Amino acid sequence: MTDTDIKKGLAGVVVDYTAVSKVNPDTNSLLYRGYPVHELAATQPFEAVAYLLWHGELPTDEQLAELRATERRNRALHPDVKAAIDILPTSAHPMDEVRTAVSVIGAQDTAGIANVMDAVGTPEENLERSLRLFAQLPAIVAYGQRRRRGLELVEPRDDLDYAANFLWQTFGEDADPVVIDAFNRSMILYAEHSFNASTFTARVITSTLSDLYSAVVGAIGALKGPLHGGANEAVLHIFEEIGTADNVVPWLDAALAEKRKIMGFGHRVYKRGDSRVPTMKAALDTLVTHFDRPDVAELYDTLESEFVERKGIYPNLDYPSGPAYDLIGFDVLTFTPLFVAARITGWTAHIMEQQASNALIRPLSEYNGPDERHISGYVPDTAVLDVAERPEEAAG
Ligand SMILES: CC(C)(COP(=O)(O)OP(=O)(O)OC[C@H]1O[C@@H](n2cnc3c(N)ncnc32)[C@H](O)[C@@H]1OP(=O)(O)O)[C@@H](O)C(=O)NCCC(=O)NCCS
Incomplete structure (x- = not known):
């Protein structure tokens, strides 16, 4: 094996098919399920793009209304999730806060599932889990910023769409339509980007038949790094x-x-x-x-x-x-959590795609450590020796 056989950083390696999005660096285009992202950003609410990423098609008016109703029903944080956030120091990195909150939601949701094989969930359950995280992340992110400013949680408002409610829960006042529109566009642009590091992390975790929440928690960890989301x-x-x-x-x-x-x-x-x-x-x-x-x-x-x-x-x-985000009034520390709130749609679309056509992701490595060596004075029991080293095997 030569250095060129090793694809450090997996650069240039195509590991699987995906129908979720297409990044084309030659034409400088990004398609979500076939639609150019700039067209989606100009015409759609973020909820419709979430639906598109999960289902492969833009929603009808009825489907969008149904998704919005479910999203609104799921917005409020469970008191125990809030309590879990509250025990963290306010100086904790907000990504640690978001990661913890998602982990608690996951543990609550999968509680009582004794058999680890069942935790992976059915496609319907995973769609519901995706929607739940999509609906609750604004409260988690908004509360994080408020808590750091010494402010209370703002309860969600049923009369507001996703983007407007997100801003309401962050600032506790009605946002201007210009601000809502810019924020909605940013959420759409951050929603999905094929096999980036965090999405790939989510797919690796999913490939072991772990559950959706574990995959999202891992993805949040990957996104925290400054070479990815932290930028x-x-x-x-x-x-x-x-x-x-x-x-x-x-x-x-x-x-x-x-x-x-x-x-x-x-x-x-x-x-x-x-x-x-x-x-x-x-x-x-x-x-x-x-x-x-x-x-x-x-x-x-x-x-x-x-x-x-x-x-x-x-x-x-x-x-x-x-x-x-700075002009809108978000603290710098809240930027990467905003990315999580957007990318939850792409991550979960990929998790469900991975589940539908799974293969354990397990690459190989080329060893370049020290040659085999031994602990001086140690005389091993022959039962633990490699087959080739056992005296009777060697004799045979
Ligand atoms: C995103 C990023 C990791 C891509 O990395 P990559 O494809 O592996 O490219 P490399 O890091 O190998 O960079 C290739 C060359 O361009 C230079 N380069 C790339 N991005 C640069 C940047 N933002 N500033 C200065 N130099 C940069 C590298 O120093 C390197 O130069 P060299 O060949 O003289 O060593 C890299 O561009 C970067 O670190 N950007 C800043 C962080 C950022 O904005 N991340 C968000 C990504 S969406």
Whole structure:
């Protein structure tokens, strides 16, 4: 085996089929179940996109109404889930909070299932579990931000759709339609992206016949890392470091001299630009106008053009979404949990797809550790020796 046989990071390896989404770096396009994501973001509520990812088709009016009704019924957090969040220190990372809350919901939901083979659930049960997490994550994420600000949980409102209610539960006031629209678009853009690290993690866990909640908890852990979900937080930190547009050039000179990775730029798959960026940038522009913050747009544009000119590496979705979430009023620490609330739809669609056509995911490795060696003075019982080392086998 040579170095080129080893696909470090699984780069370029195609591990399975998926009908959930198609990323095409050559045409810079992203399709959810065949639909371009920018068309979905321009025309659909996030609930309809969730339905599409789970069922393969956009909902009829009736199907959407039914999904919305179920989503509304499932929004409220069980007191024990809230209590589990409350025992965590407010200084805990919000992704740890979200991961814990999902784990508690999973343990409550699968309680009483004695046989581990039954925990995997039927397709119908897994659809219900997916919807439950989809409906409850806004409360978990919103409460996380409020708790860190010393505020109480805001109960959900039955008269609001998903995006408007999410903002209501976070800020405790009615959001402007411009803000709701930008937020809805961001949720759609973050919903799904084929075999990214967290989705693949969810599929690996599912492939062992573990349950949907365990797969989601694992996916949350993968998403926490700054090379994946954590990048939108990091973009804001960079913006804070730079300050204003006229500081971009000296800041970038120093950062590149130190060989720093500039968060929000680059992508494992897209090498000529992330297909989701133009839609999110347009949403950011509406927020810049709404909140009258041209300084944000100026910093954004200057850093982008300087970095692209020097490195030929383009922004990814985290680049426009970070400042957009900041303008909406989300704390930087809440950004990656927002990603969870969106990506729960894609993760669960993949989990169900994996369950429907499962094969245990178990790659091989090439050993490059020390040659075989032995503990000095240890005389093994022949029963524990490798077959080839047993005296009688060797004799035979
Ligand atoms: C996303 C990312 C991990 C993709 O990585 P990848 O496909 O494995 O590409 P690599 O990390 O191997 O980068 C290839 C080259 O481009 C450079 N590069 C890639 N992204 C860069 C960035 N954001 N800033 C500076 N240099 C970057 C690397 O340093 C490397 O240069 P080298 O060949 O001189 O060593 C990478 O671009 C990155 O770390 N981006 C910042 C984090 C981020 O925004 N993540 C969100 C992804 S949606």
